[in-house]
Structures are given as structure tokens and as C-alpha cells.
Amino acid sequence: xxxxxxxxxxxxxxxxxxxxxxxxxxxxxxxxxxxxxxxxxxxxxxxxxxxxxxxxxxxxxxxxxxxxxxxxxxxxxxxxxxxxxxxxxxxxxxxxxxxxxxxxxxxxxxxxxxxxxxxxxxxxxxxxxxxxxxxxxxxxxxxxxxxxxxxxxxxxxxxxxxxxxxxxxxxxxxx
Numbered sequence: 001x002x003x004x005x006x007x008x009x010x011x012x013x014x015x016x017x018x019x020x021x022x023x024x025x026x027x028x029x030x031x032x033x034x035x036x037x038x039x040x041x042x043x044x045x046x047x048x049x050x051x052x053x054x055x056x057x058x059x060x061x062x063x064x065x066x067x068x069x070x071x072x073x074x075x076x077x078x079x080x081x082x083x084x085x086x087x088x089x090x091x092x093x094x095x096x097x098x099x100x101x102x103x104x105x106x107x108x109x110x111x112x113x114x115x116x117x118x119x120x121x122x123x124x125x126x127x128x129x130x131x132x133x134x135x136x137x138x139x140x141x142x143x144x145x146x147x148x149x150x151x152x153x154x155x156x157x158x159x160x161x162x163x164x165x166x167x168x169x170x171x172x173x174x175x
Contacts, residue, residue: 067118073100074132077124077140078117079156087156089124093117134164 010016059066073095079087095113099106128136137143141156144163148155 065121069094069096069116069118071098071100072096072116073113074126074128074136075115075139077126077136077142078119079140079142089120089126091117091119092124131164134162137162138164 008019010019056066056068060068074092075095076093077089078091078093080090082088094116096116097111097113099108099111100113101107102109126133126136134143137159138148138151138153141148141154142159142162143153143155143157144160145155145158
């Protein structure tokens with residue numbers, strides 16, 4: 001991989017780590033000649049492959065107050081009205097059960113899941129990806145007023161910047 005993308009042969013694991021830190025978006029004319037550097041994971045820490053799963057499991061093992069819920073589907077962010085300004089995110093509502101998400105190969109439309117809520121001590125981070133982050137926000141009442149009202153979702157925050165590009169009732173208005 002390194003030889004193909006930069007004519008370099010790593011001399012050691014440490015050297016490989018240094019090579020991974022290079023800017024693969026460099027301005028060289030031949031930077032796209034070999035796609036290998038772009039398709040391989042480059043999450044390397046201390047010479048070992050790393051991932052978010054490694055980090056989360058490490059945090060739990062270290063005794064941090066973190067709960068991991070597998071086979072779960074976030075349905076909305078829980079919001080509380082504030083005396084001044086926008087509502088504050090205080091938790092998440094979710095369904096627990098296997099195969100609840102229609103894009104999952106294990107999806108079973110007869111499975112309903114168990115509705116649960118969890119409250120955050122500090123902050124709520126919504127990270128569902130390109131399609132699911134806007135979906136979760138909209139289901140929570142955060143999004144373009146017209147779209148939320150058309151879907152009969154109570155509008156808590158009129159935020160036109162929440163946009164998703166997927167096939168749903170709102171898609172017809174964009175095409």
C-alpha cells in the first residue's frame with residue numbers, strides 16, 4: 001500500500017504510523033494514481049489499529065459512567081423548555097430490540113421494541129449519520145416548520161437547515 005501510493009517501504013511499525021500521518025490529499029499530480037491509501041482504515045494509535053468501539057470499551061472498562069445499548073434505535077431527542085431561548089436537549093428516547101431499523105438486514109416489521117428513555121448529565125450528542133441525524137432531529141420537532149407541520153410533528157425549533165435527502169413524504173417537494 002505504501003509503496004503503491006508513495007514509493008516508500010515502511011522500515012518498522014513506528015515508521016508505518018508516521019507514514020499514516022502524512023497528508024494523503026497532498027497536491028502531487030499523481031496522488032490519485034493508486035486508491036489504496038483511501039480505502040484502508042487509518043485509525044492507528046500507538047502502532048495498533050483503533051476504532052470508536054475500542055475507545056468506548058476502554059472508557060467503560062476504566063469505570064467511566066457510560067451506558068452502551070446495543071440493538072437500539074433512537075426515536076427522538078428529549079427537550080425541555082428553557083425560561084429564555086431555545087429548548088435544551090436533556091436525553092434520548094429509543095426503542096430496544098433487534099432488527100427495528102428498516103435498513104437492517106434483520107429487520108422484522110412485527111418487532112416493535114421496548115420504548116425506553118435515558119437522561120444526560122451534561123450534553124446530548126446526536127450522531128446518526130447523513131440520513132438519520134436529520135431524521136432524529138425532525139422526529140424531535142427540530143427542523144423546517146412547513147415540513148414538520150405537513151408530517152404532523154409538533155414544531156419545537158423552526159430550523160430550516162435540517163435537511164435530509166432521502167425518500168420520504170418531504171422528498172416530493174424537493175424534486
